[in-house]
Amino acid sequence: MTGKKSSGFSVEGVDYEKTGGITGPESDNSKANRKKIEKLLLAATLAATLVLPIVVVSPTYLHIIILILFYAYLTSCWNMVGGFAGVLPLGHSVFIGCGAYTSTILSLQYGLSPWLGMIIGGILATFIGVLIALPTFKLRGAYFALATIAFAEGIRVMIENIDYLGPFNLNGPRGLQIPPLNTGFTSFMFETKEPYYYIILVMLIAILTLTWFISRSKLGFYLSAGGEEPEAAMALGVNVTRAKLTAMAMSSFFTALAGTFYAQFSLFIHPKSIISLDLSFEIAFIALIGGRGSIAGPVLGALLLRPVSDFSRIYFGDVLPGLHLVIFGGVLILVMIYQPRGIQEPLTRVYKRVVDRLAGISVDEPGKKVGKSKEATA
């Protein structure tokens, strides 16, 4: 599937190059210009995100924004497997649960700082991830998706049935509450929302950078090759399974970190909400709506879907119960029908055009036309 997607992309990439060719060999000057502008835009975005909490004073909106970043982060982690490796995992909430439970239990029972628990939870999740991946990666398409669902649900059922796992108090279906006692950096607990915002922002930037590196590395190439044509890739001597396992290990490790963040942010974890299919599904929705296998996709997807779900609940939740989920479902369907490769595709086009305009490359009228006609056929 991603295979298809990335091949679609490469076709488009060729188109762009061609148009570049048609518009005349781009001068090094304008290329450098474009690079410069892209850098400037990146810096501006970064600066904007840094000062955002100063502008957004309302904790409500900050809360919503934090959750957008949280979901963008989760989806970026998911993207390493679901996007680049071309499978559809629908059980990532297991890793969130793993991170949340590990750090919470360690801090509640042994007074360990959640920051340390976060790392331990991540390592544990890596093991679980590899354990799940070893047999499931043999499965294809729907089977893989269903297997991951069954794993996640099975683990949720187990946790709901277990009060004590050895010395660790899981508290079964009742969940764990973190008492808001000592706030501060080491206890990963803050009075205000700003620290949470900066923490998740740093996490998101880190994961985006990592994804960027992966997509340019051998690993990224192996992954997308394996996703596209596993047999062919294997014939060429690419160890697809190993590449996928590496991706899964990284993905589960970083997903678990988000689990700890969530536990510390909401101060209450509970198997039904943290290891839930809803959460796993939402991550996949964001990825597909944003654009699987692209770096910006998860961020764009979260930017679209989270506000849709939050604001429709706020405005319709009381008057017409259920309408907000009807709207959410409608958005999912419409985006998938009109942009099956996610909203990153048209947005990337717009972005490129804007950069070109800013870089002073005005000669690319044919390029625009190609872009438009593509849009029409898509």
Place this chain on the structure above:
Amino acid sequence: MLYFLEDTINGILMGSIYGLTALGLTIIFGVLKVINFAHGSLLMVGMYLAYWAVALTGVHPYLSLVVVIPVMFIFGYYLQDIVIKPIFKAERNVREPITVIIVTTGVWYILDNLTLLVFGPQYRVINDNPLRGKMVEIGEMLISVPKIWGCVTAVITAVLIYYFFQYTRLGRAIRATSLDRDAASLAGINQYKIYNIAFGIGTAVSGIAAVTLVPFYNTYPTVGVLFDIKGFIIVVLGGLGSITGAILGGMIVGIIESVGPQFMTATWTEAIVYGLFLLVLFIKPSGLFGVKYDW
């Protein structure tokens, strides 16, 4: 021993109804190669249809099949035609378009919550129907009559569907499309029409399952969710796309759920079902009774 027999019988009866709920899913997967996440919601729609048909006319619950089957077929046909087909067209090169999963999930959210908006959250049960609460007593053993009806219906439906696909022209065309849609298109079969029909049949079968549930079950907006995950498990256990597999897979789940609680609390049987599911997936991914990807 008697207990064991009693529980096994209940497990088989209830399990065959689970199998029937999963049958629609497996038909749709077999042809479209897509997991239909809206499948529980289709069941729910069928239950509301059957509920209102029986509640308003007071007829025998199974007479509502006359309304439910055609209405559900048309509903499924046009759902696929209007909502899902555009994506197939956009992603025609992909064997298992994952985007369709998202769309069916969107359909699930919309159907469940529209029902909540229209009918409210109430639980509805048809109290005065000839099947309600009827039991057969064999010595100490008690067997539920509506479940026997359900089991018989499940078997009949499965057999009819099987023969439809094996021996009718349309059924064969559908099978041809499921095996190789490009070749089928070349042979002059309209792929998308076949998809519509297959989706319609799958939906109609969910309607039949709904009719078997209505005599002894509650009808409410989120009832489908309970059967959603169960349906996926059954279908994979039996082999995706396999008709006999769906019914037998359903029975296996039913027996585990029914016999298991005699040895542990009911909450653990859920975990056992998931465990078995994963075991089958790893040892024989094509399912217990499935042939790889076709019938």
Place this chain on the structure above:
Amino acid sequence: MNKTSFRQTSIGAVAALGLLCLSLGPVSSLAAQTVKVGNIIPLSGPSATVGQQGKNAREMAVAEINEAGGIKSLNGAKLELIYADSESKPEKGVAEAERLINTEKVNVLTGCWNSSVTYPTTAVAERYGIPFVVPVSVADKITDQGFKNVFRIAAKDSWWTRDQFTFLKDLQTEFGSEIKKLAFVYENGDWGQGIAGNWKKLAEEAGYEVVLDEPYPSTATDLSPVVQKIRRSRADVLMMVSNAADAILLTNTLAEYKVKLKAMISSGGGHADPSFIEATGRNAQYLFDIVEWETDVNRAGAAEANAKYKSLYGSNLTGEAVDAYLAMYIIKDALERAASLDPAKIREALAQTDLAQGPGMIVGYDKVMFNDKGQNQFASLVMVQVNKTDNGLERITVWPKSARRSGYSPVFPKP
């Protein structure tokens, strides 16, 4: 001279009057002021029926309060209800609490029915110092967190179980029929586990034999295996905690399998759902349920309130709905005494609540007073029995004896 001075004074008087009018202006605009009451309840998702009941009851109470002139100490300020849908999910409840407090600027919060939602959500209110009135969410821990801003009207689950066991004892003395073996069947969640934990302790203390201790997933599609276990356990009394869909399924399946029990005792929730009796019909006959309130309660205004509610929303008031109804009157009472919209002052007033009379007090107990943990110490419970009367199947108060509907004798053991 005199005349001019008179004119001057009269002009002065008119001017003064005008000024007075002007200064009264803001007062009259004060009268249009509103008190925002935020309500976080499940309006969609699995507990939507209960959420809807709570919403109806709140609306009825607030309409009455506003018609009667609003909050008099605040110049007739009106109450304004703002709802948020929790979907029964803790994280949604928390997010909505943040929004209601920060964006909607609510003065007081109520909710959330699901204990698992109320628990983390009250923590948000505590952090911002916004008073949080919990009409009903039974988990003990909600008022055991040491929070200063949480006030619970309903009894907590250790009281529910305590009363269920007292009732069991009284039943045996009254009818001279002995109960030995108990079976516990409960939904595997926060609520069911909490109640069952208390049951086990109480059963041990009272010397009952527990023959079955069975949690079940509330998403179960078939409860006949659980019912078979109950049947084979040969228990005298079955005690249950269920949500709505499973309560209906469980009751119907019990009847189908003709399980012989001396009594069935449930714990509200699903068994008190308005659609429960309709959906189970005769199968629910003789069931004992513990509730906070019943339509036949002997209390001034209760019958009228119920009649009004029924004409407006088509079903009887449930215990949960009455708590929500009362919550609005408790908030009104506190606002009257606080004479301020300052959350801290409202909190103080709530802490000193001593409400015994008034239109909202249609509950079975004498008054509402919160202890230092915020628990209404007078909250009490009644046991009802579902039985046939001239009006069809009804819930009839049977315990405590002082509250029993006159002329009714409970049916025990179950025929």
